[in-house]
Amino acid sequence: xxxxxxxxxxxxxxxxxxTGIVAWALLALAVLWGLALSTRALxxxxxxxxxxxxxxxxxxxxxxFTIIHFVTLSFDPYMSTTYGYKxxxxxxxxxxxxxxxxxxWGIVAFYLLLxxxxxxxxxxxxxxxxxxxxxxASYALYAMATxxxxxxxxxxxxxxLRWSVLVTVGAVVFFTVYRIIGPxxxxxxxxxxxxxxxxxx
Numbered sequence: 474x475x476x477x478x479x480x481x482x483x484x485x486x487x488x489x490x491x492t493g494i495v496a497w498a499l500l501a502l503a504v505l506w507g508l509a510l511s512t513r514a515l516x517x518x519x520x521x522x523x524x525x526x527x528x529x530x531x532x533x534x535x536x537x538f539t540i541i542h543f544v545t546l547s548f549d550p551y552m553s554t555t556y557g558y559k560x561x562x563x564x565x566x567x568x569x570x571x572x573x574x575x576x577x578w579g580i581v582a583f584y585l586l587l588x589x590x591x592x593x594x595x596x597x598x599x600x601x602x603x604x605x606x607x608x609x610a611s612y613a614l615y616a617m618a619t620x621x622x623x624x625x626x627x628x629x630x631x632x633x634l635r636w637s638v639l640v641t642v643g644a645v646v647f648f649t650v651y652r653i654i655g656p657x658x659x660x661x662x663x664x665x666x667x668x669x670x671x672x673x674x
Contacts, residue, residue, distance in 0.1 A: 498637070500531075500535040504612075505644055505645065506528045508645065532586075532589065533590065543563035543564075544560060547560040575625035586618075589614060623638065
C-alpha cells in the first residue's frame with residue numbers, strides 16, 4: 474500500500490519527464506524536417522504543401538508537450554514541498570531553486586519556440602527577412618533545448634537517450650553543412666536572386 478501511494482505521488486514527475494523528452498524529440502524532428510525541405514533532400518522539386526504542414530505539425534506538437542511538461546512539474550509534491558516550485562517559476566529564468574541554470578536553458582528555449590511558431594503562423598503577413606531571421610533562431614532553440622535535456626533531465630544517463638542526441642545533433646550538422654555548400658542551397662540562392670526585367674515589347 475505504501476509503495477502504491479508513493480508511486481501515485483510520483484505520477485506527475487513521470488509525466489513531466491516523459492513529456493519533456495517527447496517535446497525535445499518533436500522539436501528535433503521539426504528542425505530536421507525543415508532542414509531537409511530547405512536542402513531539397515526530400516526531392517528536387519518545390520516541397521508539396523503537405524510536407525510543409527508536417528513541419529508545422531511537429532512544431533505545434535512540440536509547443537503543446539512543452540507546456541504539459543512545465544505544468545505537470547508544478548504538481549509534483551517533491552518539487553513543491555522541497556524546492557517550493559510553482560508554475561510561475563516555469564516562465565522566469567533562474568527563478569527555480571532546483572537546478573536554476575539547466576532550468577533557465579529550457580525556459581529560454583521555450584520562448585524561442587513560441588517566437589518561431591508564432592511567426593510561422595503569421596508568415597504571410599510578415600516581411601520575408603524578418604520571418605527568416607526569427608526562423609534561424611531554431612538552431613539556438615534546438616541547442617538550448619538539448620542542453621536543458623542533458624543537464625536537467627534525469628534520463629541523461631540512459632544510453633538510448635544519449636544515442637538519440639548524438640544522432641540528431643549529427644544529422645542537424647550534416648544538413649546544415651549541406652545547406653551551405655550543397656546543390657540545393659545553390660539553387661535556392663539562384664532562385665531568390667534579383668530577377669531581370671523582361672525587355673519591353
